[in-house]
Amino acid sequence: MKRMKIMKRRIDIFRSSLFLGAYPAMAAPFVQRSAWIWSAEGTHAAPAPESASPSHYQVRLFRRVFLLENGGREGRIAVSADSRYVLYCNGALIGRGPARGDVHHQFYDTYELAPYLHRGANVLAALVLDMSHVAHRPAALGAPGGVMTYAGGFLLEGGVVDLNDRMEILDTGAAGWKVTVDRSYRFQNDGTRFEGYHGYFEHRVSAEAPADWTAASFDDSAWPDATVLYRAERLENRRDPASPYGLVARMIPPMEVGRVARFAAGVLPGGGKPGAEWKRLAAGKGAVTIPARSTVRIILDAGRMTTAYPLVQTDGGPGAHIRLTYAEALRLPWSTVGARMLGRPQSLANLASHFADESSGWTFDARGHVTGWSDRWEPAGRPREVFEPWHWRSFRFVELEIVTAEEPMELTDLGYRFTAYPYRVEAEFACSDPRLERIWQTALHTMRLCSHETFVDCPHYEQMQYAGDTMITSKLAMLSTGDYALSRQALLQFDWSRIPDGLTQSRYPSRLLQVIPSWSLHWITSIRDYACCSGDLQTVNEVLPGVRVVLDWYRRHADPSGLPSRLPYWNITDWCSWWPRGVVPGADEGPTCIISAQFVQALAEAADLHGWVGQRHEQRRLATEVKTLRGVLRRRFWSRDEGLFFDKPGGPEVSQYGNAWAIVCGAATAADRKRMLARFPADPLLAPGSFFCWHAVFRALEAAGAYDRLPEFLGPWHEMVEAGLDTFVEENSYWRSLCHAWSAHPALEFLAGVLGVKALEPGFATVRVTPHRCGLREARGQVCTPRGPITVAWTWEKGRFRIRVTAPRELQVEIGLPDGSDHRMTHGRFETEVVIHEA
Numbered sequence: 001m002k003r004m005k006i007m008k009r010r011i012d013i014f015r016s017s018l019f020l021g022a023y024p025a026m027a028a029p030f031v032q033r034s035a036w037i038w039s040a041e042g043t044h045a046a047p048a049p050e051s052a053s054p055s056h057y058q059v060r061l062f063r064r065v066f067l068l069e070n071g072g073r074e075g076r077i078a079v080s081a082d083s084r085y086v087l088y089c090n091g092a093l094i095g096r097g098p099a100r101g102d103v104h105h106q107f108y109d110t111y112e113l114a115p116y117l118h119r120g121a122n123v124l125a126a127l128v129l130d131m132s133h134v135a136h137r138p139a140a141l142g143a144p145g146g147v148m149t150y151a152g153g154f155l156l157e158g159g160v161v162d163l164n165d166r167m168e169i170l171d172t173g174a175a176g177w178k179v180t181v182d183r184s185y186r187f188q189n190d191g192t193r194f195e196g197y198h199g200y201f202e203h204r205v206s207a208e209a210p211a212d213w214t215a216a217s218f219d220d221s222a223w224p225d226a227t228v229l230y231r232a233e234r235l236e237n238r239r240d241p242a243s244p245y246g247l248v249a250r251m252i253p254p255m256e257v258g259r260v261a262r263f264a265a266g267v268l269p270g271g272g273k274p275g276a277e278w279k280r281l282a283a284g285k286g287a288v289t290i291p292a293r294s295t296v297r298i299i300l301d302a303g304r305m306t307t308a309y310p311l312v313q314t315d316g317g318p319g320a321h322i323r324l325t326y327a328e329a330l331r332l333p334w335s336t337v338g339a340r341m342l343g344r345p346q347s348l349a350n351l352a353s354h355f356a357d358e359s360s361g362w363t364f365d366a367r368g369h370v371t372g373w374s375d376r377w378e379p380a381g382r383p384r385e386v387f388e389p390w391h392w393r394s395f396r397f398v399e400l401e402i403v404t405a406e407e408p409m410e411l412t413d414l415g416y417r418f419t420a421y422p423y424r425v426e427a428e429f430a431c432s433d434p435r436l437e438r439i440w441q442t443a444l445h446t447m448r449l450c451s452h453e454t455f456v457d458c459p460h461y462e463q464m465q466y467a468g469d470t471m472i473t474s475k476l477a478m479l480s481t482g483d484y485a486l487s488r489q490a491l492l493q494f495d496w497s498r499i500p501d502g503l504t505q506s507r508y509p510s511r512l513l514q515v516i517p518s519w520s521l522h523w524i525t526s527i528r529d530y531a532c533c534s535g536d537l538q539t540v541n542e543v544l545p546g547v548r549v550v551l552d553w554y555r556r557h558a559d560p561s562g563l564p565s566r567l568p569y570w571n572i573t574d575w576c577s578w579w580p581r582g583v584v585p586g587a588d589e590g591p592t593c594i595i596s597a598q599f600v601q602a603l604a605e606a607a608d609l610h611g612w613v614g615q616r617h618e619q620r621r622l623a624t625e626v627k628t629l630r631g632v633l634r635r636r637f638w639s640r641d642e643g644l645f646f647d648k649p650g651g652p653e654v655s656q657y658g659n660a661w662a663i664v665c666g667a668a669t670a671a672d673r674k675r676m677l678a679r680f681p682a683d684p685l686l687a688p689g690s691f692f693c694w695h696a697v698f699r700a701l702e703a704a705g706a707y708d709r710l711p712e713f714l715g716p717w718h719e720m721v722e723a724g725l726d727t728f729v730e731e732n733s734y735w736r737s738l739c740h741a742w743s744a745h746p747a748l749e750f751l752a753g754v755l756g757v758k759a760l761e762p763g764f765a766t767v768r769v770t771p772h773r774c775g776l777r778e779a780r781g782q783v784c785t786p787r788g789p790i791t792v793a794w795t796w797e798k799g800r801f802r803i804r805v806t807a808p809r810e811l812q813v814e815i816g817l818p819d820g821s822d823h824r825m826t827h828g829r830f831e832t833e834v835v836i837h838e839a
Contacts, residue, residue, distance in 0.1 A: 029078040030108070030232040030247045034157035035173025036082075037062070037226040038130075039181060042152060051181060056200050057083075057143075058130040059182035061213055062154050063220050064170055065123045068162045072117030075160030077124075077170060080108035080247060083131040083149040086390060088214040089116035089124055096390075099250050099453045100465075100509050102148040105235060105496055106245035109254075113160055124170060125214040127182070128154045129390065131199070136511040141189040141373075144199030144391075146454065146464050148509045150244040155232055173231070178223035184209035185390075191325070191373050194736065197462040201373050202389045206380040207318075251489040255452060256422035260284070260311060260415040263398075264303030271366040274298055281414055288411045290317065290404050299330070299370055300398045300414070304726040305739050307394050307449050307459045308416035310375075311386065317409020318381025322402050323374050326395035328460050328738040330368025332361055362734065364724040370399035384412070392419045394449070394459035394739070421451035426789065427480035429750045429781035436750065436776075438721045439714065443747035446727040447476050450741035454509070455490055458730065458737035466507045467494055467519040469741035471526045472695060476744055478533040479751050482784035487530050488539050494523045495546040502553035503569070504546070515569040518595055520550045521602040528605040531612060535763020535786050541613050547606050554599050561632050562625075563591035564599050571595065574657050575690040575731040584655065586648025593637040593645050597661035600629045604665070612762050626666075633667040643675035647687070655687035656680070656697055663700035673704040680704075681713065690731035691716065691743040698749055702772075707753060710774045717746055750781065755792040757783040760814075764790070769805055770816040787811060799837065805830040 039060055041051045053059045079087055080098045087095045094116060098107040116122075130152030134143040143149070159169040170176075184207075187200035212218050235246030263282050266274045278298065280286030290296050302308075310324055362368075377387040398416075402409070425448075429440045450456050454465035455473045474487040497508035499515065504523050506516035524547055531540050559565035566589065572582035573594045579585065584592050607622035637645045637658075645662040647653040659680045662668050668676065680686065681697050689697060694713065701707050720728055728743035730736055752758050756771035764785035771779070771794050780793035788808040795802045806829050807813050813825035819834045 028234060028249075029110075029157045030155075030234050031237060032231070033173075034155060034171035034232045036153040036155045036229040036232060036243065036245075037172045037177055037179070038152050038154065038229055039179045040224065040227045042227050042229055053181055053185060054183055055185055056134050056187045057185070058133060058152055059185040060128050060130070060152065060154070061180050061182050061210070062126040062128065062226065063123055063178045063213070063218070063223065064156075064176050065121055065216060065220070066160070066168045066170060066176070067121055068117060068119060068160065068168070069166070070163035071119040072114055072122070072160045073163050073165075075113035075117065075158065076110060077113060077156055077158030078108050078110050079126075080106055080155045080245070081126070081128045082106070082151060082153045082245070083143075083147050084129045084390065085154065086127045087111070087124070088126070089113055090118065090122055090216055091125075091212075091214045092116050095254065097250070099252060100146050100148075101248065101493070102496060102509050103150045103244055104246045105248045105493075107250050108155070108247050109250050113158075117160060121216040123214070123216040123218070124156070126154055126156075127390070128152065129185070134200075136197075136199075138195040138197055138512070140192055141196050141198075141200050143511065145197035145462065145507075145511050146456075146509050147199070148511060151229075153229055153245075154226075155247075157232065172226065173228050175225075177226040178220045179226040180210075180220075180223045182209065188376065189373075190376070191371065193372075195461060196373065197464050198391075201375050202391075203376040204387065205378045206382070206385060206387075207378070209380075211380075211382065251492075252453070252485045253422055255419050257309070258418040260413075260417055261302075261308070262415050263300040265301045267299050267301070267366040269297050269299060269369060269399075281411060284413065284415065287315075290320075290402050290409045290411060292404050292406055292408045295401070295403045297399060297401045300400060302396050302398070302416065304445070305394070305396045305449060306416065306418055307392050307420050307452070308418045309388050309392050310395075310398060310416045311388050311413065312377070312400070312411070313384060313386045313413035314379050315383050315385075315410040315412055316381055317379060317404055317407055319405025319407070320379055320381075320402060320409045322377045322379065322387070322400070324377075325370050325372055325374035325399040325401070326393050326460075327370045327372045327397045327399075328395065329362040329364055330397055331371055332363045332368050362738070364396075370397055374399075379409070381407070381409075386413075388417075392452075419452075420448050421453075421486055423448060423451060423477060423481045423483055425480050426482060426784050427751065427782055429747070429755070429779070431750075431754065431779040432777040433711075433775075435718055435721070436711075436714075436754075439717050439746050440750055442717075442721055442726055442728060443476070443744040444480060446739055446741065446744040447473050447480070447747070449727060449739050450744075451477060451486060454493070455486065455741065457507075457742070458740045460739060461737050464507045464510060465490060465493065467504065467523045467526070468506075468516075468692065470494075471522045471529070471742075472692075472745045472748070473741040474526055475529045475533070476747055478530070479748070479783055482786065484530065484534040484536065484786075487526070487534070488536065491523070491527055491530055491539065491543055495543045498546055498549065502549040504550065506570075516572055517554075517564075517567050517569055518571070518573050518598055520553075521598045524550065524602045524605050524609075528608060531609060531762045532759035532764070533785075535765065537613050537762055540609055540762075544609060544613065547609065551599075551603060551606060554602075559591060561591070561636065562629055563596040563632060563636065565591045567595065573598075574693040576655065576657065576687050576693070577690075577733065578655075578687040584647050584658065585653045590649060591636065593633070593647050593658040594655075594661050596629075596633050596637075597658075597665040597667060600626055600633060600665040600667065601661070603629070630665065630667045633662070633665070634669070634672075637662065637667075638672065642679075643672075644679060644686075653687065654685065656689040657687070657693040659686065660689075660693065660696040660700040663703050664696055668704075677704055677706055688732070691728065691740075691745075692731070695742070695745040695748075698745075698753070702753065707772045708774050710749060710753065710772070714746060717743075750779075751783050754779050755781050755783065756816075757790050757792060759785070763787070764811060766812045766814070767807065768814045768816065771803065771818070773801075773818060785811070796836075799835055800833055801836050802833045803831070
């Protein structure tokens with residue numbers, strides 16, 4: 001009996017060491033136990049040629065074999081790597097990571113092993129890519145801009161318990177871990193063109209890879225033991241660090257990876273149709289034999305833009321070369337595009353001038369061709385070989401090129417597996433205009449493709465988390481899914497990014513420093529949106545010191561009037577085609593209306609945040625500052641003659657964006673707004689805004705009492721949908737990204753404007769529903785809140801406005817109707833009809 005008690009106690013202690021929850025206070029891993037490992041040269045400045053991968057990145061394979069005589073009962077491991085890992089247990093892929101952080105905030109992942117364990121020999125195997133030796137060069141790819149790194153390393157802590165309660169510790173740093181240099185992974189930048197931030201594409205030579213190295217039966221006796229680098233340290237435990245990494249638990253769930261999907265269609269270059277065997281292969285119901293000494297090219301159409309892991313499976317064909325080239329759309333020569341675009345709207349004509357150095361335009365029909373970045377694969381000629389790149393790709397079209405050698409090759413499978421942040425869209429929107437419904441669906445698809453381990457501005461070119469784009473995508477994601485984890489992570493990451501003088505970086509995580517002062521103000525807006533949507537004031541308290549530092553930076557860079565003036569760094573505010581590099585006129589000379597108004601608005605939002613966390617004195621101080629600076633802004637920029645706000649004191653430049661921000665920040669009086677509407681926003685003499693600008697314009701229309709004009713200004717979004725796009729582009733000239741996060745914001749208008757649902761207090765504790773008709777006969781939909789959905793349905797017919805609203809019973813809901821009446825919901829339901837007399 002005593003022996004059994006001792007054994008039970010040992011098992012309990014072991015379980016706590018596996019952070020299985022038996023002892024919650026001891027649940028955290030990486031406390032004075034495991035260590036980072038690498039191959040032997042990891043202790044030197046650079047690997048010797050014979051100890052290196054023939055690659056831009058260094059790649060290592062790790063294995064740890066362990067015996068379970070009666071099978072495994074339970075087990076858990078925590079894993080991290082610099083720079084990326086793919087982890088297997090007994091040949092099954094169990095995870096990829098780590099999530100994107102920075103070196104001081106190095107994320108780790110946690111996995112349950114029990115489903116993968118069996119009786120006898122078991123193995124953990126990891127492929128680890130070290131990108132630390134490669135510089136990030138956007139014009140020539142290099143390392144991914146969003147992957148921050150120090151040096152190659154792999155880390156695992158945990159273990160298993162078998163059915164006889166025997167314990168097996170699997171920590172790196174302990175005996176048993178083997179490592180070898182991988183020589184099959186190479187990387188290249190074929191087809192490099194304008195600014196790619198996602199890093200080199202893959203070139204894999206499968207004959208150099210050890211076959212079945214992830215299986216327990218593989219003989220790794222010739223592999224050397226792994227070399228210990230430094231002890232693992234949790235971020236909160238770092239005192240006198242012996243490791244470069246502060247380990248932090250992953251903040252977001254694993255990415256969604258779907259089942260194999262099939263390409264919707266395929267065409268031969270030049271527009272020919274592939275044979276029946278290709279159609280069967282595309283449907284997953286057959287194979288295609290490629291003869292020896294031949295070249296085959298086919299363009300595969302996924303049917304819509306996606307982010308996915310492409311998959312190719314082959315049998316035989318040693319010496320063959322396969323290339324997969326990825327594109328958002330096909331290209332046509334300028335002569336062809338010019339003929340097609342005669343008489344079309346100017347913005348669609350601009351579709352034909354994508355890059356200055358490439359005389360081609362976009363198309364989605366079979367006459368186009370594929371250009372772009374590509375993966376290369378040289379299969380070894382083994383049975384059932386599979387190529388799937390280590391990182392997901394973004395595409396609608398994939399050109400598959402196969403060149404065989406002296407033997408034929410059989411292509412046995414072809415497809416892709418969708419991947420993105422695992423959002424589940426619960427929001428709904430429908431109305432009497434089907435075109436708005438198409439914008440809604442396109443905006444949601446854009447949001448999904450721009451949400452991964454971080455938010456990304458665009459999935460095809462940069463894959464970088466920018467504060468301006470995140471402001472849009474984060475809010476849309478929260479309202480449409482009720483999931484707040486990625487939004488919270490983004491707020492914290494921008495807080496981590498702050499440079500010594502106080503500003504946040506404009507994009508983060510990022511290897512390449514970029515600072516856009518306005519983007520720090522958009523970060524503050526995102527914090528307020530997060531508080532309203534989630535109710536998580538603990539995180540607000542965590543980032544408020546950073547908010548105060550940002551605001552103080554603006555005060556230090558103010559002129560005697562208190563307005564920000566001649567700011568350093570890149571002062572882009574919007575991709576206005578009239579402004580060099582998006583910088584408003586006058587930014588280098590003194591204050592500008594746009595940045596001054598954005599600062600005033602950020603002060604007002606910071607006042608709300610301080611009030612919500614109980615800091616009433618600071619709230620009042622900020623509110624006083626807002627009131628003072630609104631008056632200053634109006635005096636400096638308002639033109640009585642023009643009836644508009646100048647972009648810089650004295651003008652003469654005026655813009656859509658500047659006047660929008662003057663209204664949004666409250667500097668325009670009611671009389672000003674009345675005069676402004678005679679020219680704003682449609683007067684052609686105003687410098688035009690890009691898609692990002694119109695997020696502020698729509699807010700200004702609402703504040704000016706002109707929100708029902710919203711449909712007048714959705715033409716560019718209708719144009720995109722009608723042109724065949726299923727995601728929204730970066731800016732009006734269509735010059736680069738065809739999927740860009742910030743252009744998805746009309747979906748926010750449908751939820752907060754047409755349905756009219758807005759949170760007045762954190763977590764939707766108090767809600768106001770103020771629907772706008774916007775020329776529609778009816779609209780209905782659903783908005784997500786942390787307490788449950790709010791649904792709104794209204795109809796307008798012959799002067800009668802009928803509305804029905806449901807909400808969680810605990811919410812306080814105010815309702816403002818188009819006839820000017822105000823109501824309060826009781827018992828979670830409201831329904832009424834009012835008569836509206838048209839003017």
